[in-house]
Amino acid sequence: MATESKLLQGGLVLTHGADDHVLPIKADLLIEGNVITKIEDGIQPSAEYEVIDCTDKILSPGFIDTHHHVWQTLLKGRHADHLLLDYLAPDVYWGQLGGCLECLDVGTTTVVDHAHVNYSPDHGKYSSVYCYCPTPTLESWAPFSLTSNLLPDWVISTLEALAAKAPFGNGRVVLGFAFDGFFLPKEVIVPLFQKVKSLGIKTWTAHYGQNAAQGSSSLPELLDGYGLLDSSVLLSHAGGATPEDAALLRKTNSHISTTPSTELQMGIGDPILNPFRSDIDILSQCSLGVDCSSNNSASMVSEMRLLLQSARGAHNAKFLGKGVLPNNIYHTVEEAFNLGTISGARAVDMQDKIGSLAVGKLADIVIFDALSSSMVCGAQHDPVAAIVLHSSPADIEMVIVDGVIRKRHWMLENVDVKLGREVWDGEKRDVLAWKDIARELVERRKGIQQQIEKIDMGAAKEDVIKSFYIDKRRLVDTI
Numbered sequence: 001m002a003t004e005s006k007l008l009q010g011g012l013v014l015t016h017g018a019d020d021h022v023l024p025i026k027a028d029l030l031i032e033g034n035v036i037t038k039i040e041d042g043i044q045p046s047a048e049y050e051v052i053d054c055t056d057k058i059l060s061p062g063f064i065d066t067h068h069h070v071w072q073t074l075l076k077g078r079h080a081d082h083l084l085l086d087y088l089a090p091d092v093y094w095g096q097l098g099g100c101l102e103c104l105d106v107g108t109t110t111v112v113d114h115a116h117v118n119y120s121p122d123h124g125k126y127s128s129v130y131c132y133c134p135t136p137t138l139e140s141w142a143p144f145s146l147t148s149n150l151l152p153d154w155v156i157s158t159l160e161a162l163a164a165k166a167p168f169g170n171g172r173v174v175l176g177f178a179f180d181g182f183f184l185p186k187e188v189i190v191p192l193f194q195k196v197k198s199l200g201i202k203t204w205t206a207h208y209g210q211n212a213a214q215g216s217s218s219l220p221e222l223l224d225g226y227g228l229l230d231s232s233v234l235l236s237h238a239g240g241a242t243p244e245d246a247a248l249l250r251k252t253n254s255h256i257s258t259t260p261s262t263e264l265q266m267g268i269g270d271p272i273l274n275p276f277r278s279d280i281d282i283l284s285q286c287s288l289g290v291d292c293s294s295n296n297s298a299s300m301v302s303e304m305r306l307l308l309q310s311a312r313g314a315h316n317a318k319f320l321g322k323g324v325l326p327n328n329i330y331h332t333v334e335e336a337f338n339l340g341t342i343s344g345a346r347a348v349d350m351q352d353k354i355g356s357l358a359v360g361k362l363a364d365i366v367i368f369d370a371l372s373s374s375m376v377c378g379a380q381h382d383p384v385a386a387i388v389l390h391s392s393p394a395d396i397e398m399v400i401v402d403g404v405i406r407k408r409h410w411m412l413e414n415v416d417v418k419l420g421r422e423v424w425d426g427e428k429r430d431v432l433a434w435k436d437i438a439r440e441l442v443e444r445r446k447g448i449q450q451q452i453e454k455i456d457m458g459a460a461k462e463d464v465i466k467s468f469y470i471d472k473r474r475l476v477d478t479i
């Protein structure tokens with residue numbers, strides 16, 4: 001693995017100052033090993049440095065995606081409920097690999113992977129914070145029924161085995177935990193989380209939505225009552241969070257991941273998504289995620305933009321509905337940018353290591369081409385606006401994670417799959433190019449399609465509604 005020193009010369013470096021204000025500075029940036037050791041003007045090149053010309057480039061902190069089901073690559077383009085799919089272990093390996101590379105391609109350098117595809121002990125043996133998730137498994141397709149035991153013995157023994165080997169790869173992949181079984185009694189939940197803590201797991205995550213069709217109750221309140229709400233907690237969505245929820249989350253410094261594409265599409269919460277709601281004080285606890293990459297792009301910039309503009313649209317609509325115009329713009333591109341960078345770092349308690357470009361932090365850097373047709377002029381006027389509102393993944397020329405170049409000249413580098421093979425063993429070749437991986441994914445997608453065609457989706461949907469206690473009278477077509 002190439003970890004030699006790199007001198008990034010003459011770029012516009014996006015640093016963070018007080019109050020998270022972004023300060024673009026023209027400077028050289030030196031990476032030694034996996035750490036940023038200098039950001040200053042005129043660093044002298046040395047024979048040990050790989051010198052990378054960053055003239056007319058923007059150097060941004062790598063993006064931090066705090067809620068993503070990375071395995072879903074093979075489901076892209078369809079609207080299936082992933083619980084309906086009998087997913088095979090070798091396909092999870094490839095789906096996961098493809099998902100991680102998509103993240104790198106779009107500039108995501110840290111991802112909290114809510115890995116809810118653990119159908120067997122082998123499935124779990126296949127990110128940055130890999131949150132192992134006990135997963136409901138199917139007893140039968142028709143009628144649709146789930147196994148009654150969410151926590152068979154192999155779940156805990158697999159978690160223990162993973163914890164014994166963590167961290168993985170070169171140390172950047174750490175073990176987390178994901179759990180969506182809070183319908184289980186307190187006597188099951190509390191010892192489970194004692195176990196999770198005893199394994200040294202620092203971040204755990206859960207879906208939390210106040211779902212109108214299932215009735216609602218406050219997960220933060222429940223967790224607080226169990227003594228589990230603290231800074232290790234990262235709740236995804238929190239649609240419909242109340243002022244009391246927000247107060248609990250602030251008091252305990254627990255966090256939220258808002259995922260604009262899926263929340264807007266699937267009706268989880270208000271059109272003004274949590275970070276920019278004006279009715280509750282919750283922005284300080286928020287970060288951003290991509291959620292289902294089967295439904296939407298893995299681009300964190302897309303999520304920043306969607307969040308900002310949908311919040312502005314909903315805000316403006318209130319004024320327009322009363323025949324007046326808003327006098328001020330609603331929220332800023334800088335706030336949206338920070339949700340995908342420094343706020344994401346805080347959500348996983350890694351703000352001293354990632355989330356901004358600063359001496360002593362890990363070298364997770366995204367390099368944008370400031371002269372691209374999308375970014376030119378915007379990049380020179382306001383680089384944060386250029387990234388949030390004008391850029392696409394096609395403008396990302398280079399991605400560096402932990403001091404290692406993962407994307408260069410707009411192309412993903414080859415992947416060394418030997419790293420971590422003791423855990424993620426799914427391929428005999430040691431090094432894979434993106435094209436090898438893409439061809440493998442296309443072939444495996446055909447197999448998934450053949451399985452899906454055997455399922456009566458209409459009947460399966462009816463059974464899912466029953467199994468998840470959804471009140472059918474509250475599912476309506478028009479209002």
Ligand SMILES: [Zn+2]
Pocket residue numbers: 067069114207236291292
């Ligand atoms: Zn999710």
